[in-house]
Amino acid sequence: MAIELESKIEGLLFYKGEDVTIKKLAEFLAVSEASIEDALNKLDHSLLARGLVLVRKDDKVVLGITGELSPLIEKIRKEEINKELSKASLETLSIVLYKNGIGRSEIDYIRGVNSSFILRNLLVRGLIEKIVDSKDSRKILYRPTFGALSYMGITSIKELPNYEQVSLSLTDVINQNENND
């Protein structure tokens, strides 16, 4: 009996221990990206109530240990975990989480202060990462990392508290002004 695609993905992600792009998975397993997507959904389902979870973000996936085991893992971990978030970090991280891809000037605009120091801090902590804006290659955007999702104990951005509602109201407010112009 040939092993199912989702089990192959599981083994592969288990081996890697870090995030892998869907594209790379398709390449390794010599199947289409659509088949990978399909198999990932199956894997996600088969991991329910198990010790492992599939975390997905943008075009990448990673296998992690379910958040319910967090206290146990923390106990056996050697390095200490920094759970502190200053007010400024919390504010900035929230903006990056709910906007998922936002430039520094927009962050400064929302916060009303310069955020470069805080952004660097969040980068160093591995909670956010820089990407190049697909619409403008000169522009740098910030988005949350897998680390940020991990700390929140969620497997996708959509699981953020009140994600839909917060995104909608943000869009509403932003558009509201444009209509006024």
Added chain:
Amino acid sequence: MAIELESKIEGLLFYKGEDVTIKKLAEFLAVSEASIEDALNKLDHSLLARGLVLVRKDDKVVLGITGELSPLIEKIRKEEINKELSKASLETLSIVLYKNGIGRSEIDYIRGVNSSFILRNLLVRGLIEKIVDSKDSRKILYRPTFGALSYMGITSIKELPNYEQVSLSLTDVINQNENND
């Protein structure tokens, strides 16, 4: 809903990635060894037709990848070996070379990004190694391997150009960070 014992074991073994004794598992999970044995049987069963397998040897267990995936894993491994060193890896290696015995958070601060995966990559490639901080046993420090030094044609880091001066500047940067906290 409480998570089942076998799922806890699965998560724990996934995190460790090395063999763990039944005794140690019982200790971590605060249950009897008999319960562990029982849960291992269940886990073994639930892993059927999956990408992972439970390997038992004497009084130890380890979570591994099913043998059917060996050709795939071999392929990935080969690719990893042939992969050239990224700019970020070289950057990180340079820091470890010039600041012999440096912690991850210090490297992160100097680079302005999180370096966890890069450090892992350098460890796997045998270019750096971990040591325990003599001042704080909870802290892990990184230093270059002899292999890395001899590959560069030197026998001691002191032979690196401007070693003293650069090392001092790096120390300055790190201290500055600590003062900011």
Added chain:
Amino acid sequence: MPEIISQYKVKQGTFEGPLDILLSLIEQRKLFVNEISLAEVTNDYIAYVKSLSEENRSINDVSYFILVAATLILIKSKSLLPNLDLTIDETEKIVDLEKRLKIYQIIKNASIDIKNNFGVNIIFTPVDRIWSEPMFLPDPSITIVNVTNCINDILKQVPKKEAKLPEIQIKKIINIDQIINSLTDRIQNAMNISFREFSQSHGAGDGDEMKVHIIVSFLAMLELVREGLIDVIQTASFGDIEMNKQVLINNEE
């Protein structure tokens, strides 16, 4: 109408920025974010900014607070002087501040949930896990030259301590108290003085400096209005604000 001493004291503790304090002042009053509530909190906001410049807070920070104060003063002036004509630019600034505050409010509320969940149930990935023994895999890029270039680039990019000099220069420009004193003197000497004339008489140089100057003068003027020292009269024909020594000084406090 004399201003009532505010019952809404700014809570102790640092605010992350002008929007943070502004929102907190509005929420203390259980108001919605709009022009009316903004006008209502203007005095408390300015009192807070004044206390900031007295503290040893980075002038860079304070300048952000002052920029928002300028817009607030526009809003407040509009509510005090209904026939005050605002330029398109000024109107846009008011709309914009309202919008920013609304966005900030959404984020602020969402961030409470983020805080409560952060680090509670962490999904760990086995970053520390390494399969098999390390295999020595060097790379041709590992050379003394490359490593040296790398470390030099890194040292260049490392964040430097903030330069102190420019801050001192800005400090001179935006000391609110100084301007209040000077304004008081001017009023005592002359019965009438136009705001525009006043703000120009400080002889600020380039455009940016000028802007900060006008803001601060405006702030100072508003402060004096609040303290009942002067009247603010809008003369429609000039579109400027005239300041007179108040005829009846009814309140010594």
